[in-house]
Amino acid sequence: MDHDPIAHPASMQQFLRYARVTGIDLERVLYPELLAILTDSENVEFVPAYAMVETLQLCAIVAERPDLGAAFASWCNLRGYGPLSLLWDHCPTVADSIRVSGRFLHLETEAIGSRLAEEGDDIVLQQFMMIPARYGGSQFLECTMTLQMRVLQLIMGDDWHPLRIEFAHPPPPRMTVHRGLFRCPLVYGADRTALVLHRSELGRRTPNGNAHLLAFLEQQLERTGRNQRRDAAQTVHQIIAANLAGGAITLERTAQLLSVSPRSLQRRLSDCGQSFASVLAAERRRLAEEYFATQSKPNLAELAYRLGYTEASAASRFLRAHMRTGARPLARRAHQQRSSAGGSSDTTA
Incomplete structure (x- = not known):
């Protein structure tokens, strides 16, 4: 994808004022990276699209x-x-x-x-x-x-x-x-x-x-919007990433969300040199890599759900077909990388 999803900063600027008026302690609620995005919103042209989503959800929970x-x-x-x-x-x-x-x-x-x-x-x-x-x-x-x-x-x-x-x-x-x-x-x-x-x-x-x-x-x-416009593949990447867990996303469902026919969507993806199947596989690989990198005790059934499968065996087949290995080697490799990174950090400090 050419860039991560973005948003206009005006909504965050207004929320910053709302938090001050209503007494929400943003420094207590938000993690440092998110707080920095919020406080810098008055000085930037765009903010990450996830920032407002996470700000509202975390403030609602903690407050x-x-x-x-x-x-x-x-x-x-x-x-x-x-x-x-x-x-x-x-x-x-x-x-x-x-x-x-x-x-x-x-x-x-x-x-x-x-x-x-x-x-x-x-x-x-x-x-x-x-x-x-x-x-x-x-x-x-x-x-x-x-x-x-x-x-x-x-x-x-x-x-x-x-x-x-x-x-x-x-x-x-x-x-x-x-x-x-x-x-x-x-x-x-x-x-x-x-x-x-x-x-x-x-x-x-x-x-x-x-x-x-x-x-x-x-x-x-x-x-103004031409510079922000994305091709069909980028849009489909976003929709799949947001709706994949639990198996709720298909070509037909994605086309419906975009108000086009499945055939038209496939044609648009073909113009970008991709297909729905290739975009879906790419998102599953990305999510699998992210899962093993962040989970100290990975669970194949949980991974299957995140990848949109109903059975752990389907997730296992996907790993072997698209990542050329199984869950245990991926988990072991991710553990070694975390340990190496932790050791490097200690040495640097």
């Missing part, structure tokens, strides 16, 4: 704030985000707002993807993780769902609320903030994270919309 993602998103200034926030005020209709949000979401963050689905009279705005979430992504997704609702309220008014919101993660222990904020049915443990509205609402208009200005701004952002 015992299960409502943190939604509460932060309801507090922040919509006009204080990155390039995409330039467009929201100028969208003439709800359909325009949904379209530009999906088109330019990557300029805000490459941590998530989005797709629109039509189910009868329901319009489903789905969001899904594009990067692995080491500590979980529930707070980040609740944050982005809240922002999606607030953007739609710019057109439909503060009293508007979705038909329902679905979350793939379990419910928080306390629901007071969520119920008061969303004021619609909340479905937890769903097979997706999505906001649902009625088809008739797509045509809702705002007197503040300006189609000509919106088109101009879109052209400007299109030019």
Whole structure:
């Protein structure tokens, strides 16, 4: 991949102010590398996409704030985000707002993807993780769902609320903030994270919309975003990495998330000199290497789950076919490398 997934720093800049206002002790909560990214966010052009995901999740856990993602998103200034926030005020209709949000979401963050689905009279705005979430992504997704609702309220008014919101993660222990904020049915443990509205609402208009200005701004952002654009293989790498564990990712599922047909996705990958199978194998090799490098007592059943297999024997066959060895030699080699690195560090010190 050409570069690690990135995000605009505006969200982290706002969270830094939110933490100060609400008394979250970031130095106590965040590990040094993450704290440095957060405090430096006002002086950089991009931040790693994982940083906001991990910041929200760790702060929610340590500060015992299960409502943190939604509460932060309801507090922040919509006009204080990155390039995409330039467009929201100028969208003439709800359909325009949904379209530009999906088109330019990557300029805000490459941590998530989005797709629109039509189910009868329901319009489903789905969001899904594009990067692995080491500590979980529930707070980040609740944050982005809240922002999606607030953007739609710019057109439909503060009293508007979705038909329902679905979350793939379990419910928080306390629901007071969520119920008061969303004021619609909340479905937890769903097979997706999505906001649902009625088809008739797509045509809702705002007197503040300006189609000509919106088109101009879109052209400007299109030019801005070209340097960030990734090829199909890079995008598929991200989706597989975020969804591989447990066997939930397939060619068909990946194509569905990207709103293309499986044949079209294979063709795009072929243009990059790859196939879905080759990208999947590459991600499995990377995850296997990472697993053995970080686990002092590797377990083949756990590795199988991480690689998307239901049986340990399938993981064992993958290691022999693609890494030319078995689990025990890989674990022994990783142990020797850790011991060597530890010895070098002691000598240097």
